[in-house]
Amino acid sequence: MKVLLCISHVPDTTSRIRFTDNDTAFDKTDIQYIIGPHEELALTRLLEVKEQIGDLNITVLNVGTAETEPTIRKALAVGADDAIRVDAEPTDALFVAKQIAEVFKNGDFDFIVTGKETIDFNGAQVGEMVAELLDLPSISSTSHFEIKDGKALLEREIDGGKEEIEVDFPFVSTAGKGFAIEPRIPSMRGIMQARRKPLKVVQPVEQAAKTKVNKFYLPEPKGACKMVDAENVEELIRLLHEEAKVL
Amino acid sequence: MSVLVYTENWDGKFKKSTYELLSYASEIAKMANTEVSALTIGEVAEDELKTLGTYGASKVLVLKDEKLKDFIAKSYSSAISQVAKKEDAKIVVFANSVSGRALAARTAVQLDAGFAPGVMQLPSSLEPFVVRKKAYSGKAFADYELMADVKVLSLTQNSFELIENAKDIAIEETSVEIHDEDLRAKPKNVEKQTGKLLITEAEILVSAGRGLKGPENWGMIEEMAEILGAATCCSRPVADLGWRPHEEHVGQTGKVVAPNLYFAIGISGAIQHLAGVNGSKVMVAINTDPEAPFFEAADYGIVGDAFKVVPALNEALKKFKAGQ
Structure with a gap:
């Protein structure tokens, strides 16, 4: 069985965010990049499933320029089997979705996993767009994933509860909270092996952008935290009521 | 053209977030000099449907179809897209809930639209269509321009105030065509607490x-x-x-x-x-x-x-x- 795991290459969560070119582009200076946290959990779970069922080849896919390769290699070091990079600077979510759909069509994958959202654009849309482009069922914000007797059994979060779903292959699952608990980190042996694992570079297909970012803004600097004495909780209530007007 | 809002109902009831959505959509409709239509799927009592008029909908389209009994992103987004086309909606608004986001992304593909997910305020202009959203997990904001003819937006819950704007609301039944292959990934078992205050909706x-x-x-x-x-x-x-x-x-x-x-x-x-x-x-x-x-x-x-x-x-x- 073969899975296509789509990973994002995103600034580390602790990065200080800055912009450049008149606030139209992200400033990459001194930024550490990581695999998106949802995809890191997805990879972890897929490796667990692979250990259970034996037959599961994990291909990681990233749509990005050569600078994303260290992130792809990290996924290989954690345990993915091989990788594909679509050599392009992504323009928008639909562009990325289109590339993923194309790679899926050109391969013999049984299903696709993405993270539920990237931590840079926070769109939470690529997985669903891929499913729509390929006319596949989708399970968004998947909170549990297993393959048993050749069937995929998933749970997904819904507003106010959860659903259990049994779905035929192929499908798209976007990994959310609960997919795995603690992400795996690469071992020394994994890092050595990753260097020799295949990483195929393919050319993008055309897709005109439907959206663009005109300008980025940083939030207004926040005023200092107003401290209230622990013995005087009435003062906190007064401030929340009269000043902040939220009580 | 019109503004179409997908108003999800919970066992036939709307929530405060539904009215936030309508308030938001009707402010956009005012900017665009047009009307708001709401679409709801399933059985909702007439009195409840009429509450949508209080927040600016001039029409509510009711879709009752046995095939839409279970929420499935594929079949629901197909239904919403068909209605959007019939209504010639150029702006389609969803809640940025777990289900709303999935529907919005799929609908955007079907309508060949530009999609701005998780918006928190009104567009700053309609031509070009520019709307601000969070980026970098809240560490920044971005002005998004949607360049396609049709625009899809999903509104972050609790980010827009309720604005009363009472309209005489027309209630119409509508129908769509749902294919059986759109019903894959059907839930086997659903656990849902309808009465509980959701973390994403609580004030x-x-x-x-x-x-x-x-x-x-x-x-x-x-x-x-x-x-x-x-x-x-x-x-x-x-x-x-x-x-x-x-x-x-x-x-x-x-x-x-x-x-x-x-x-x-x-x-x-x-x-x-x-x-x-x-x-x-x-x-x-x-x-x-x-x-x-x-x-x-x-x-x-x-x-x-x-x-x-x-x-x-x-x-x-x-x-x-x-x-x-």
């Missing part, structure tokens, strides 16, 4: 962290939530330790929330946690450690022992509520 959240030392100490947190009509939630370590259910985890990999008021009790304020809550309008931190990073993000803070501060606060809140 006030009472959140607690490892500082509470153990699950047995959550009584005072639940009491505070009850006094305030709030929902309870927690930090990631608390959910991972099994002290609280995973559904309560707010933060980067948990739920992303934007309440009016967020209480962080015994939560140090790791950046991953803040990424999920920095959309809150007002944040209060209660922590024994004066150096806790949450005090840098919070609007109000108390340095003190939660086991003393929270019970005192609960008593004072009860008095405050009784006096209101």
Whole structure:
């Protein structure tokens, strides 16, 4: 069985965010990049499933320029089997979705996993767009994933509860909270092996952008935290009521 | 052209978030000099449908189809897209809930539209269509331009105020064609609490962290939530330790929330946690450690022992509520 795991290459969560070119582009200076946290959990779970069922080849896919390769290699070091990079600077979510759909069509994958959202654009849309482009069922914000007797059994979060779903292959699952608990980190042996694992570079297909970012803004600097004495909780209530007007 | 709003119902009832959506859509409709149509799927009583008119819908389209009994992103988005085309809707608005986001992304593909997910305010202009959204997990904002003829938006819950704008509402039944292959990924089993206040919809959240030392100490947190009509939630370590259910985890990999008021009790304020809550309008931190990073993000803070501060606060809140 073969899975296509789509990973994002995103600034580390602790990065200080800055912009450049008149606030139209992200400033990459001194930024550490990581695999998106949802995809890191997805990879972890897929490796667990692979250990259970034996037959599961994990291909990681990233749509990005050569600078994303260290992130792809990290996924290989954690345990993915091989990788594909679509050599392009992504323009928008639909562009990325289109590339993923194309790679899926050109391969013999049984299903696709993405993270539920990237931590840079926070769109939470690529997985669903891929499913729509390929006319596949989708399970968004998947909170549990297993393959048993050749069937995929998933749970997904819904507003106010959860659903259990049994779905035929192929499908798209976007990994959310609960997919795995603690992400795996690469071992020394994994890092050595990753260097020799295949990483195929393919050319993008055309897709005109439907959206663009005109300008980025940083939030207004926040005023200092107003401290209230622990013995005087009435003062906190007064401030929340009269000043902040939220009580 | 018109503005179409997908108004989800919960066993035939709408929620406050539905009316936020309509308020938002009708402000856009005013800018575009057009009308708002609402679309709802399933059985909803006429009186309930009429409430949509209070917040600016001039028409509600009701879709009843046996094939749409279960929520499936593929079949629902297909239905919504068909209605959008029939209505010649150029702007389609969804809630940015788990289901709304999935529908919006699929609908955008079907309508060849530009999609702005998780918007929090009105577009700054319609031509070009520019709307602001959060980026970098709340550490920045971006002005998004949607360049396609049709625009799809999903509105962050709790980010837009209710605006009454009463309209004489017309109720019409509509129909669509649903193919059986759109019904794959049908849920086998659904557990849903319809009566419970959702973390993503609550106006006030009472959140607690490892500082509470153990699950047995959550009584005072639940009491505070009850006094305030709030929902309870927690930090990631608390959910991972099994002290609280995973559904309560707010933060980067948990739920992303934007309440009016967020209480962080015994939560140090790791950046991953803040990424999920920095959309809150007002944040209060209660922590024994004066150096806790949450005090840098919070609007109000108390340095003190939660086991003393929270019970005192609960008593004072009860008095405050009784006096209101």
